[in-house]
Amino acid sequence: MNKVMGLLLGLALLASSAMAADNIKLGAFFDLSGRGAFIGTPTKLVAEMVVDKINTAGGIHGKMLELKIADTEADPAKTASIAKKYIYKDKVAAIIGPTLTDTGMNVKQVVDKGRTPIFMTVGGDPVIMGGKFGPTKWVFKSPQRSSIAVERLFIYLKSKGLTKVALLAAADGFGKDGSGWMDKLAPKYGIEIVARESFGTRDTDMTVQLTKVKNSHPQALLAWTIGPAGSILAKNKVQLGIDIPLFQCHGLPDPKYIELAGTASEGDRMPATKLMVADELPDSDPQKPVIQEFIRLYKEKGYDKQFPINTHSGYAWDAIMIVSNAIKKVGTDPETLRNEIETTTNYIGVSGIYNISSDDHNGLDVDSMVMVQVKNGKFVLAE
Known part of the structure; x- marks a missing residue:
């Protein structure tokens, strides 16, 4: 009996191992501690949320997405070290993150040498600028360019x-x-x-x-x-x-800004994603149903209780969705996947409608942003 149980357990472990090996691995690293943790922590939750959504719907051609998560601690050297682990040990199909421009800059050479696509969730432009800013072939980013x-x-x-x-x-x-x-x-x-x-x-x-x-x-x-x-x-x-x-x-449309500044924030204005004023969007806006679905899932998870929705909230969603759509079309061969990401057209995301090209590894234009202002302690469309 014990031999039978042992054999069954062994077979189960082998099956589990085979299934895990068949997963599509994505590396994800964010500031879960350090100066960018207020952005990085909820970004991690959104990354998990969108992967769960994809897997619940059957994954990608029956294969599940496996998200490997790490904390960059706002440390450029640590970020580069994690990227190397993802590429050479974990053999990920692509990397999502990090949180800050400074840490993002430190992994450009790593992913270029490792020939692995990375979809960053950082605000600064240098991560997708070439020349003195370093190689850009394998680097994309989901937040609007500065x-x-x-x-x-x-x-x-x-x-x-x-x-x-x-x-x-x-x-x-x-x-x-x-x-x-x-x-x-x-x-x-x-x-x-x-x-x-x-x-x-x-x-x-x-x-x-x-x-x-x-x-x-x-x-x-x-x-x-x-x-x-x-x-x-x-x-x-x-x-x-x-x-x-x-x-x-565009990095400050966040209820936390109002909380910290108090009444001093009243009337302050800033560019933001449409996510901040979802209720004010016309029904004709193609982003509106996507944003509403995102908000519904985010609140169902209860994330809004600790991390109210802000302009950063949709960045990981858009990055993972675009990468997943590309994997669905062409698989995980690095060069082929990179090329497919680079030809993303009319992807309607939370943060905008993406049209990525070889000249623009972001793909969002000025119409993806609105001006908002603080009015009676809330963000509304600016007058």
């Missing part, structure tokens, strides 16, 4: 006659990316940057910088950062009695 967010912001500023602005940007890779695009695009939209200051992402007071730019008499303040620093800027502005509008970047 250049697109800057254009959406500048179009709005011009429409409101706000042409003289002061810029306050974080001293990290993301802040420098946004600042660079503002310098490049400002002349196109008739915007003059009359003053600029920088700050650290962990700074707890920006009154010195705000006082300096105030003396240049701008019509508006532009801030380019993610995380608590943006809320601190909003509060410091009110404390100093600076009575001009504040515009934040």
Whole structure:
């Protein structure tokens, strides 16, 4: 009897092992601790949610997606080490993540050498820019490019006659990316940057910088950062009695921003994904049903209780969906898969409608973003 039970157990383990070996592996790494954990942790939950949705529907041609998850800890060196493990040990079909521009930059060479597609969930443009920024053949990203967010912001500023602005940007890779695009695009939209200051992402007071730019008499303040620093800027502005509008970047449309800044956030405006104003979208918008389905699943999981939906929420969903759609068409051969991802056309996602090409490894245009503002403690379409 014991021999029979042992044989059955052995057969079950072999079957389980065979099934696991037949899975399609995706590597996923995010800031689950460190300065980007407020974005990385809910992004991980969304990655698990979309993989569960795909597997519940039968996987990809009967094969289940297997998500391998790791914490980058906002550490570029650790991120590169994890990427190598995914490529050479785990033999993943593709990688999803990481969270920050700085960590994303550190894996470009790794995936290029390992010939493995990576779909990043970072905001900065350099991850998909070549030349001095490194190889881009294997790198894609789901959040809008900083250049697109800057254009959406500048179009709005011009429409409101706000042409003289002061810029306050974080001293990290993301802040420098946004600042660079503002310098490049400002002349196109008739915007003059009359003053600029920088700050650290962990700074707890920006009154010195705000006082300096105030003396240049701008019509508006532009801030380019993610995380608590943006809320601190909003509060410091009110404390100093600076009575001009504040515009934040596309990384800050998040209920956490309002929570941290309190009433000081009232009236602040920023570019965002349509996810932030789903109820205000017209029924004719092709993204609306996709966004509504995402919100329904997110709330069913109960994620909204700890991590209210924000502009970052859909990035992992879009990345994994696009990669999965490509695997469904061509399989997991690295070069063939990469080529298929690069020809993604009219994919209607949570964050926009993606049209990826060899010249654009993001595929979102300015129409994928809207301007939102804080009104009565909530985000609404900007007036």
